[in-house]
Every structure is written in structure tokens, then in C-alpha cells.
Amino acid sequence: MPERDAPRIADHGLVGDLRTAALVATDGTIDWFCPGRFDAPSVFASVLDPDAGAWRLGPDDPEARSQQYYHPETNILVTRFMTERGVVEVQDFMPVLRAHDPDHHQRLVRRVVGLRGSVDLYMHMAPRPDYGETDPDLDVHDGVVRFADGDVHLALSSTADLEVEDHAATARLALGAGEAVLFVLEVLAPGEESRGCCEDDVEELFDATAAFWRGWLAQSTYTGRWREWVDRSALTLKLLCHEPSGGIVAAPTTSLPETIGGSRNWDYRYVWVRDAAFSVYALLRLGFTDEASAFVRFLSERLGEAADDGDEAERLGPLRVLYDLDGGIPHERELDHLAGHRGSRPVRVGNQAVDQLQLDVYGELIDSVYLYDKHSRGISHDAWTDLTRIVGWLTDNWDRPDAGMWEIRGEPRTHTTSLVMCWVAVERMMRIARRRGLPGDLSALAATRDAIYERVMTDCWNDELGAFTAFAGGDVLDAGTLLMPMVKMVAPDDPRFLSTLAIVEERLVTDSLVLRYDAETFDDGVGDGDGDEAGEGTFSLCSFWYVEALTRSGRLDDARLALEKMFTYANHLGQYAEQVGLNGEQLGNFPQAFTHLSLVSAVINLDRSLSR
Template sequence: MEDWRPVERAQGYLPIADHGLVGDGRTSALIGRDGAVSFLCVPRFDSAPLFASLLDHRRGGTLLLAPARLRASRQRYLPDTAVLVTEMRGPEGTVELTDAFLLDPEARLEDDARAGRGELLRRVRVTQGVAELRCHLRPGPGHDVEAGGDGWVLRGPDRVPTARLRASRPLPGPSGTLVLEAGDELVVSLTWDRARPAADLLPARAREHLEATARVWRRWASHVVADVPHPGLVRRSAITLKLLDHVENGAIIAAPTSSLPEYLHGSRNWDYRYAWIRDTAYAVFALRRIGLPMEAKGFLNWALTAAERDTRPLVLYDVDGLPPPDEVEDPYLEGYRGSAPVRWGNAAARQVQHDVYGELLDCAFQWAAIGGRLDPARWEHLALLAERARTAWSRPDQGIWEVRTQGRPFTYSAAMCQVALDRAARLARRLDLPGDIEGWRRDARDLARRVLEQAWDDGAGALTEHLGGGGLDASLLALPLRRVVPADHPRMAATARAVADTLGAGGGLLYRYLPRVSPDGVDEPEGAFLLCSFWLADNLVGQGRVDEAAELFERLCSYASPLGLLPEQIDPSDGSFLGNFPQAISHVGLMSTAVVLARALRGVRPELATHAWFRG
């Protein structure tokens, strides 16, 4: 458990890292070390926010339970669960706050779409002394709160009830204080699914509900492999990914938040409450290898089904597999620490990104590897994508970093077109499917050669961001992972060295690219992109530099929050978190590298299989 720390804010905001995530596979909540529900959308991930004090501490809305004059706190998860415990000290006493989205006691998280009950249960227990407990309910813009029945009703703009709040003791209005003594308990329930019965709020029953939910999580987490470096962090990453997994169809959203800045007071504030096709293949690799084949299969099926709905697949979809809403800027919320704009929706869905062809064919390749069927209609669609990849690689697009300026022929996009052709040929040959097998194989070999030749810059001594030369780009570290170029190929190894030397931010962190030559036309700094450092570790393993990879992995794990959560980006100057949080692809990077390292350590240095990592 982390040590007690003062509750410190900057411009009225807790650090991003000072939050835990709870959820039920339909939506989730961020809960701060100050006892506040700081971000919650209901009834699902991409709904309008009910509470968003993380994006505006005055007007965003919150549900707070904490000692008045809070002095220090700490957070932990019950082991191998998504049940969060926040301990808080006031001037005269200490309280323990337990938060969880309740689950059906008989649910199996790997395949039960009705596991969640649409209910956040908050249990406060005074563990020492006397606590003047502050209770504060304030929904965000467009919502009202009014007395109703045995609690409070929150209504949206259309006056339809959005949620209902009940408590085991009478509350002093939407905002007020209660004096509780050692041993006293308060149970608060927030519900939004009116089709499900709400929990019994008697303290003893509330404890049973929480214990049952913890058992469901532990039963699921027991399937996660333990013979990897930092197994505790790997399990926490798996649980975090499961919290972002839409239980009804297997979609995994990129993050549960919107508009947390990639740099304070910069303009890169995006809505990540959607599922990216690009993330699927990476996530599935990790999920399959840490013991979660059902989640891998669900995400693959979601991605392939979503892409089939469009003649030209989108880059990202909402959890239903439909285009996300148009991107808009919020006129009311000031943004985290004043970092506007706050955006809802994501315009990148309409961009041209040629890597999507390779992402989908790679998904299909993994789908077939786990026994998934490629019926004639699905294969016809996939073969068409392979045909498009034959020419798309040479045309400009917006690339993996989703630039909002004029496109260019990005090397990563061309490489993923090579993946599309290679996987199409392999699928057709192995499954005896119709198609231009020899032509696809020939074009895949030719495109791999073109990438090595046309993206190479003699001056930089590296492959560069786009064909014909350009700046260094950490996305090229993914080429060996997708089997386009071997990690130990001289030009790939040189590229990895150049990226580490030039884009290195210290402490094992990497920038995606240098701000002064950023491909998106935004001349402003940003944080170091955590996923790229995991990719570098994978490259080091592929080059046989296993000890260096292990050392880098150790440093990267040290950046996790006390709860084991990872952001999208990290500010190298102070280690603070940037970008939407927690970030699925960062946790995927940690899991994937743990698997790669575990295999390498056993194959190259078998004695390291007994390293302390494997026991932690």
C-alpha cells in the first residue's frame, strides 16, 4: 500500500495519477484520492458526463464523500479486483471509503454481458476517532438534482431521470456534513439502470455486495498468467483493460476520459472514449498470451464486424461499431487545470489512414489462428482491403498520429499496407481461400524492400517518418512487432538506436517525434509517449539485448501510479501524467513486453526466470 500523502492540488485539480478506476464493462468512474467521483458518464462510456470535475473543478460536477478539512490520504485496490479503497485522514479521525460498481455474484466476466448492475456503491467506515464527513452531490452542466423518494434524483436536460442517489442514513441535503464516530458506517448508492434492483443499503448487506463483487473479479483474474515479469502489474493491467472492455460486444475503448491534455495549455485534447481498429491487433496479442482468449476473441470479432459495415473502414468506432458523433468543443468546461478546449466526439474517425488495411488483415489473421470463421462475405471484404493496400501505400494519409494537416506518405502506413498483403496471402494459402496469393506475396516482399529503401535517410542513419525522407518517428519501432522488418536487420537496428538517442527524453522515455518537426503542424511540446518505450524494449529483445530490455522494462514499470495505472504520456521533467487516463494501449504495451521478456529470459538466460519480478 502506498504511504499517506498530503492531498495537494494545482489550480484546484488533483494530479491525474491520484485517481483510481472502477467500472462494470458498460461505463466507469475515476475516483480521486480526495474521495470525489471526478468523471462518470452514464449509462455507458461515451454518454454525456454526469460528473466531470476532472475537466472543471467548479462546474463539472462531482459526488464527494470525504472528511472536512482533509489532510492526507492513500489508495489501494483489494488484491486482484476493481474494488477501490481510499483512506482519508481528517483533523480528528480517519475514514475508509470503499468504491465498486456492483456485479452479479454469479457472473462470469469473460462471457456474461449482464454482469454489471448499473450501480456505484460507496461505503464509508470511520476507522479511528471522529469524522466530520462532507457529503456533496453536484451534477455537471445540463443536469439538476432534486429530492425524490428516499434520496435524490438527478435529471438531464430533457428532465428525464438520469440517476438516483440513496443513502443508509438521512443526508443533510445535496451538500452538507455528518458527524460519525469510530465504527460508524455510511453507505451511498448511485444507480442508473432502472431495470435492475438496487442494492440493500444496510451496512452488513453492503459489505456482502462488495465482497461478492470482489469474488467475481478474483475469479476472473485467476486466469491471468503469473510467470511474467512484474506479475502484479500485469494483472492490474489486465483488470484495467477489462474495465475498458464493453461487455456486450467485446469493444475495448482507448481510455475512459476525454480531453485530458497531452501538454498543459496545449491544443492536443481529444476524446478517447471510443475503440480504435489500430489498437485491436496489439491488444489481442497481449490478451491471448496472458491467458484471456475470450477477451481477445471478442475484440477481434467486434473489429471485423464494425469494419464490414463500411465500404471503406473507419479508424475508430463507438462501442456499437458505429461512427462516433461529430467532434464539438464544450462551451462550459474550462478543461483540466484550465487546459481548454474540452472536446466530445473525435474527428479522426473521418481521416484517411492507410494503416487500417493492415490492422484489419492482421486482426483476421489472428481471428483465424484462434479458430474464427472467415465466411465468404467476410473474406470478400478482406480481400478487397488487400487489393486497396496494393496502391494506397504510396498516397498521402494522416498516419498513425492522426495529423490534422495535409497528409503525406507515412512510412508506418506503407508498412501496414505490406502487412495487409502479407496476411492476405497467408490466410488464402492456409485456409484455401480465393485470391491472388502469389501476387499478394510478391507485392508484400516488394513493399518491404521499398520501405527499407525509400524511408532510409543516410544523413540520419535511420528510417524516417515518411517515404522520401523526413524526421525521426518512434512509430517505426513497431515494424518488427508487425513482422515487416526484423528487429536485428541493420537498418532497423540503426533506426532503433537513432530513435533512442534523438527522441529519448531520459529515464527510458521517448517522444513520438521532435516538437519542432512534428508532423501534425502543431508547434508545441508534448509528453513522452509511453507505448513507444515498450516498443523499444521489444526491439532490444529482438536484437538479443535482453538485459538492456529488462532494465528498460523495469524503469517503465516504475512510472505506474501507486495503484498500478498508466497514462498515455508522461512529462519527463517531473514524471507527472498527461493525456487520457488510464490508457488502454499503455497497459497493452506493458503486458506485451512482459510476455516478450518472459520468453526471452527463459530462452537466453534461464536462470533469470527466478528473478524477483516473477515473484512480485
């Protein structure tokens, strides 16, 4: 089996079944997979440590070349291998047969098809459950390899002969043109029998899964200039939806670093209210309403629970920043036994941000509910009651220092973006009430809205700098202020915003890439003295916010050029991690919902402006 270098973050594609997902590297290795659900312990985690489990499949040829693409309009990933003796491809997918399938059976399917010549192949599946802490005993019976991952049992079946050695399942074979071999990993309940695999069954699963994705994508209302980019972003966002709960995870991975060798390694496999709300906004703009309905249901359940949260609700607000897929609180811990992606430690599960006050989440939440109410079925009486209670709390707490949208781990401060989104929360409540004739004290809401507006325009504007700043009374820049015209707090041609845009371009923008802030002066409480904070990459979502800010301010040629440049920083499949490093390498958890939803918003607005 050829030796393997550590994979880069961008050298992966994603497959999933709306419950969990797997990363497949360009060399045919599954480097990340959490059976059952996104936030479960991994069984393959070689993207974080070469000894933490992997499923390798490909030619037994160190000189083999590979390319990846998605089967058109689907999330079925194809990895093609070119060797001196022939060509084969691996088709990876997780079957999804229908929406909200009560009989869903989780499988990770790998079908290898010979295309030309004859190619020698190897398969080596080395599961290491519980984030690589366990070397499972593999049992072979009737050709099926079984092993346990806590309460989850897994079974590998194949049309090839499987052998077991050193806690791994292996197979070697030669594949000629027109021949195929199958490998199916099933996630089973204790005592459940494996269904095995055969070519006819897998062919049916392939066709049904392709039909599902194409049928879902056909609902998209976008027909503009960059349809391929928007379609791939939509399909990626859909992969991050957890259908049983209605939650949308920020990313399917944990601890992929923001700096190689650095310590900014976070777990994103949870439902951030902010990220999910923006995702709903992007999906609604494309005509996908089912996901919005499911997320509103998820939020309604969290709001009902918050009513009984007592002192915590008063300290942190009626909503937590993030939740696990059950609506629980995923407290952070470190996994000291893992080396980290290319030596980037620590590896973390859970996220400390769950214990932070981040006031901006209320604006993103209520803005998404406003759009859902406007473009979908409308909110219920109970949902309106919950929103009224939330805004009542916000009215009394909007001016508190907080951790902000960048989740600083130092002393709380008064963030401009938090004030802006608090204004959005109150203003959108007033819009919903007026449009629907719902009960509410509009005079009191208007007074709060106006007070927040005045605070932003006086304390968050630096006259000497000529810009809105990151903090009230400060002089540090924050790319989050680019959101101000997008949420309609200022006009895009307001002289204050145009001046802010110019200063952001001067200090935070390079070749269309945008830093979220000046890391040397912002002080987010994370730096550990090793230069990690100064080496941070540019944030791709901020780069798409920049495209949208240029669009809204009328600089359409500049916006189009910046957008095309951003497309060059995507990976080979059109997917993005959180950041782009100095050398153009993708950094952070992958793929990130926030980046793809900001791409959708930027493209739709630019397309519309170019067509006027």
C-alpha cells in the first residue's frame, strides 16, 4: 500500500445522508466519519491524526494520478484514478432515498468501476472508534466484517473477499474494464443484521440517491450567471442539514486549524444559531422552504426549554449561542491523545462559546424568522409569543458587553456588530407585527430601536478614522461592519458607510480576500504568545460580504472581479473551508456553511444588479 502524506484540508470532498457526513480525500481515503450523526465520536479521523482511523481504497500504485468531481447535480462523489495500466473510479455516496424517510438505513457506499485496462486495487479499512482511542476487535462471519463503536455497531460487506488483520479489514484485487466491486459500511443497531450488498441493490441505491439530490436541487429558483457555483453551495448547505432535528451544523468537522501548527482549532459540528439563521436566509432566497420550516421548529423547541432555564437564561439570554443536535449544551474538552491536523493542537470536542453571551444572534435569528414569515407559511402564535419574550429580554440587555460574533475569549466588550444586530432584531419584530397585525407594544419597540441606532451612530463611529469601528469608543476595524447596508441599518451610499468601506479596503483587504479584523490590535483572547493571532488567514465569508458591499454601493465591475477572484480560492469541487492562508491554502473546518451561504447572497445580489 503506497505511503501517504498528510492530506490538506482542501483535498477532500464531502458525502452525507442528512444525518452525518464523511470526508473523502483525493487519494480515495475516507479521513473523517462520525457514524450516526455529525456530533458523534468519529470512527475515521486520520485528518486529525494518521493513527486515528481511515478507510483507504485505490490503486496499488504510488504513481497513480487522481481527479474528483461530483456526479452532476448530486452529492455523489467520484474519484478517478489514472495509472499506467488503466483507469478506475471510486463512487462514494451515502444513500438518501426520500425526504424524511422513516425507514432510513445509514450506509456508506463505495463502488469501484473499471473503465480502461486492468488496475490492481487495495482496500484497507482501519476503524478507530471514539476519536481514535479504541482498536476494535473485528469479527468476520459469512464474509461480513463487524465491529462495535459504543452503542453503534458497524458492518462492512463487499463483493470482494475480505480479510482481517491487525484491527483492520483488507482486500486486494485486479479490476478490468467493465468490472465493478462494492464495499458497503452499514451503521446498525445492536443485534441488527447486516443487509449485505450486491450490484443490483447498489445500482438502485445510486439511482435513487441521484434522483433525490436532483429533485431537491430542481426546487432552486436561481437561474443566473453563476448557476454552477450556487448549485454546489446549495448542495453543500443541504449536506449540513440534520434532517431528524431540523438543525444545521456550522461544519461537519472539528479542530481543522485556522493556522497550521496553531491552537485555533474549534469544533463546528453543532448548530450555531447565527450560522444556521444565515443558512436559512440563503436557502429561502433560493426557494428552499422545507429547511427553513425545520429550523424554525428546532428553534421553537430551544425557546420552550429556555423558559425553564432560570438564572442561566438571565445571564446568557434565552438562547445559547450553539446547541448539539439534541438541543443540549456541548461543553468543550481537549483530546490529548490526538496529534492534530499536521501537528495543530489541541484537538477539541464541544465548544466553549456555548457559555458566552453573544447578542448578535438575536438579530440573525429574528431576521431569518421574518424572512420565513414573509416567504413561507408564516409563524404560529406560539412562535410569536416566544419571540416577544426574547425581544423583551433583549430590550433590557442590548447594551451589555458581550463576546461578539467572533466569539472573543477575553473580556466582554461592546461590539458594534452586536449592537447592529440587536437593532435588526427589534426592527424586524416591528415589521412582522405590522405586516401580520400581531400584538406588541410598537411604541416601546420603536424607542429601543432608536436608542440602539443612536448608540451605533455616536459611540461606534470614529470621526478621526472615518469609519465604524469594532467596538464602541474604539479605533479597531472589523469587517463585520460590511453587514450594515445588507441588514438595512444604513444606506449603501451613505457617506459613513462608503468611508468605512474605503478604510476596510485599505487595511483589511488584499486581492479580494478580507481579514475579519486586524488581529494584532483586536485582541480576541485566544492568542498564546506564539504569533498565532498575527498569522490568521482571511475569512472567506468576509470576502463574500465585501463582494456584496461593493455591489450595493454601485461598484459592480469591482464586485464582479472580486467574486471571480474568490472563485479561484475554492477547492477543486467548488467548496470552501473557513479561511484562506497567506499561501492560498484553505484553513479551518471544512466545508463551512457560513462561507457558502455568503457566496449565495453575494452572487444573487450581484446578478440582480447586473441585470437591471
